[in-house]
Amino acid sequence: MCHSVRLSLLLAGASLGTLAVPALASAQGAAPLPALVKDVKIPNQVFKLQNGLTVVVHEDRKAPVVAVSVWYNVGSKDEPQGKTGFAHLFEHLMFNGSENLPDDYFTYTTQIGATDLNGTTNFDRTNYFQTVPKAALEKALFMESDRMGYLLGAVTQEKLDNQRGVVQNEKRQGDNRPGGLVQYELFGNLFPAGHPYHHTPIGSMADLDAASLADVQKWFIDNYGPNNAVLVLAGDINAAEARPLVQKYFGAIKRGPVNVPAMASVPNAVGKTIVMKDRVPATTISRSWAIPGMLDKQTAALELGGSVLGGLASSRLDNALVRNEKLAVSVSAGANPQHRVGLFQVQATVRPGVDPAQVEKRLDEIMADFIAKGPTREELSRAATSEVAGTIKGLEQVGGFGGKAVALAQGQLYANDPNWFRKQLDEYARVTPAQVQAAFRQYLTRPPLTIRLEPGERPAPVEPKGPTAQKGVGTPPPPTKRDVPPVGTFAELDFPTVQRATLSNGMKVTYAQRTAVPVTTMAMTFDAGLAADAPNGRGLQGLTIGLMDEGAGNLTGQQIAERQEELGASISTNASLDRSTVTLSALSANLAPSLDLLETVVEQPTFAPAELERVRTQVLTSIAAQQRDPNGIAGRLVPGLVWGANHPYAVLGNGSPEAVKAFTRNDVVGFQQKWLRPDNAEIFVVSNLPLSQLTPQLERRFGTWAAPAGVAKGTKQFTAAPARPTSPTVYLVNVPSAPQSVIVAAQSTAVDPRGDIIATQAGNEVLGGNFLSRINMDLRETKGWSYGVRSSFDVAPGGVSYAITAPVQADRTGESIAALNSQVTDLLGGKGVTTDELGRLVSNNVNTLPGRFETSQAVLAAMMSNSLLGRPDTYQEQLAARYRALNQGGIDTALRGAIDPKGFTWLVVGDAAKVKPQLDKLGYPVQVIEAK
Structure with a gap:
């Protein structure tokens, strides 16, 4: 659940089904704009129920999934004075159970394998969305209709108080970022008092504290009627199938008031x-x-x-x-x-x-x-x-934050x-x-x-002392009994067939075909990554790969940018621990000239001295920004605390400022010649075009590319990680006046990255790997001390680490560490995985598979991950059976073998004056350290 203060057209996410493919462009030209525009359509049908609910349906049969998206015509601009943040607060309450589904909403979406699910609030609307397997569509419609028509009987003072705390921690989390307070000055001054856009959707602490149960009930009654909403169904369905289902579940909901937002004029200039x-x-x-x-x-x-x-x-x-x-x-x-x-x-x-x-x-x-x-x-x-x-x-993409459902709903609503x-x-x-x-x-x-x-130093935040609303005001109505529909038979994942080719110089090509859209996505990966940096040279990889599209061949960086825009192409660079990657996203109609441009960028980077100095300054500024951001500080310190300073995985964010300042052009060229070369590269492609058509084009550009003569290929020197601690230590970095503390608990593990880690990762799902995990439900949904807590294994070829991340309100830092430690100890001790947790994680992981690999980007990422970790091409299709074979004892054993509750190193980034006394009470040694 999140809020947004920026509402764009979201056209980058508007999508449709299979498109006609214009003829391929020549090496010199690009397909004309009118030819590209004419095929951009999302065929749809619209109907309306008697109660006023507007329904838009788009049919897309490429995958057995349906996006279910409900947009309500109410946002923060509709909030009266003194009630800022109500729209967003209510969005949170919509996830806390309805009359016939009283548990957390994610409990039910997990059971049915929903993907791309969330809710958001901005100035103009509140929306709720999930993409579900076709077999679960009827249940998803029931769930959304129960929230729309049968919610108030489940809203309690306890839920209101809890979500108030969660929302306030969401606000603290945003405010805690450098520059996080600018938005309040921006909207508060650009739009005068009384203007609907004068305040941001997150609202004020005081107004959130003042929200009463009666206020919440009135907000629902006034704004959440079916005649104030648009329902979009996009995917494996048509209007004839949709109409009786929508009527069945939404038809009995009574009309409510219609929100007609006032026409807000452009205000006078501020100056x-x-x-x-x-x-x-x-x-x-x-x-x-x-x-x-x-x-x-x-x-x-x-x-x-x-x-x-x-x-x-x-x-x-x-x-x-x-x-x-x-x-x-x-x-x-x-x-x-x-x-x-x-x-x-x-x-x-x-x-x-x-x-x-x-x-x-x-x-x-x-x-x-x-x-x-x-x-x-x-x-x-x-x-x-x-x-x-x-x-x-x-x-x-049919749904999510920017798929077809977004484009359709936005147009219909506005x-x-x-x-x-x-x-x-x-x-x-x-x-x-x-x-x-x-x-x-x-x-x-x-x-x-x-x-x-x-x-400079920002002023210290001033927060209200706590809720001021009268308790117990507002009596919820008695619940309305409705029968929850069963789900059908879930479809199995049909992962595309992986094919291979080899270019003349030995470069391997891994390919999968997806024909829904006329787009080719290609990744050229090099066995380098952040781990290729020497311990005293952190940041060289990033500087080098960041310069590749800033001048190549006879093209300047400006000309490379212009050429991408002319073609509708995008060339980007990024790095993981072990891979440096150059990615091309191209319209298949313009693939030939897009590949020409990519060839120039990867084979002929010029590393012009003037560009090196400019990009160096950008990198140094980004490092300085990391050193001032609590999350950035944690990200720079934790790897070294876990792996030891000289380990390849002891990465330092965007690099060491001392090293980046000292790099010469020879260093950059040397890195490129050692690491970013054809005998260290592999190509991955997902396209609507067949491999037989792609291979000659790849051969023409990259098949004759040769490694530099006399330069040995780079190798990584993995040293042993330090022994895992036998007792915890807490490191504290002082950020004065921080309203939140960023807590990270991390350790190295003995997990084999190329082995069977399904049970180990399943154990993490129970502890902290998803919304319903133990630590998130405890610190967020029970205690209200955090906006969200997560944990994960970082699986890389050279080793596997584990980390828990918890941003919490400053006055609960010590208690949060104690609570996290208790949850870890319980799961690894006598309170192992329960039957319910096992059933939930199995059904979720199995039923989400078709939705998880809906897009070409997801398929491309899966192929790259399989190559990195030595997994078979059929790995994704094996997952369902492997998850179904899990049992509680196996998960408990795997997790106990992976992590040790006494082996964590704890890092806290927060206001030392508030936090250190809390940490001292834990009984762990506390060391105050500086940001790196």
């Missing part, structure tokens, strides 16, 4: 500057303007203009301030339209050592020039192509048209430079709100 201090490494300058909402005729022009100005990798601001003048570490610009109004923001993070006033001056000059001259047609074409390509690449997203794409294709210029002149020549976030 003020606010200076804030926080734990940031460099000054960030933001300029913000209020603009019209998403339905306005000028919105498309503002959005594409924002992309050209500062959204694209080739943007005007990026090219001027970051690449050429090197005044800023990063820049961005863009429009964020919401339903009624929106905001346009330009932001720049100042390069350390540069006068912020100089950056502000140049921001204003570049914007003035852009408004005076407008964008070029070529710039607009690249921006529009990027939007359309993003849409097409999301076509596979524009009374589920096909509204398509009209927006058409608008993008038609926008002219003159329209962009006119929109910018109208709205962005007004005085902006400027927020300057500078390095």
